[in-house]
Amino acid sequence: MHDLDDIDRKIISALQSDGRLSILALSEIVSLSASPCARRVRLLEEAGVISGYVAVVDQAKVGLPISVFASIKLERQREEELDRFSQAVCRWPEVVDCFLMTGQRDYLLRVVVKDLEAYERFLKDKLTRLDGVASIESSFALGHVKRSNMLPIVADGRRA
Template sequence: MDAIDRKIVEALQQNARLTNQELAERVGLSPSPCLRRLRRLEESGVLRGYTALVDQERYGLPISVFVSIKLERQTDAAISAFEQAVQDLDEVQECYLMTGSRDYLLRVVSQSLQSYERFIRERLTRIEGIASIESSFAFGQVKKNPRLPAPLPAA
């Protein structure tokens, strides 16, 4: 990726609904080379898709919970089974494999404490191999930035 590719990515992170003409103007290219670069970024997987940013609370899911999971065993099979099961849980927005005393950190959304309790009782605890679950409720969101920063130049 060169500086122009990074400008394309930055512009699309700010507004993914730009037309190719608008994008080309912002990055200082004519439309044809801009479109070629855009397609190359998509094909290489740098740009994985386009989506709308939705206000979680206004959408009816005001509760954010960070859930730490410890597995009974950290074998390849146990890790694989857990990661596959998490794929089917729509409430789980993000799942990270962690270092330290816990194996996974999940970000879960819910419409209420009651629906979160149902999620835990009826869905999460039914996944085989979980040793413990620890929930931390977010009081509020201080910062959420959907845009990635530009990487620092190599030293």
């Protein structure tokens, strides 16, 4: 685990808001000169604290307006079944999030598709054909209230 100080936390917070910040702009935000700021960013990347940079895309504007949350129960929760399910899910581009869960269900998936027919095809062609799936419960999102890629990183007891 990387020990984060207040400057690291400010860097992370600023880059979560805008991953395209130049080192110069970032250094001004965190009150550090450019060279030490660049070194800290590189160290955060090497430590895996910053694991990558992405563009956040509006799913509706690219023709994928439907989000479905699928709760999956496996027949058995043995390691080989869990691994088989996880490997399959990682190959399916429709699945944008997958969580191994506690409680009544084993996995929670967020599946993004263009319409109901596309979700039906995903179910029939992929999910229901996977050995070891005991049950699937699907819930369709009616609206999107909040989405954030920003973790609540705090510096000095305040939002960085």
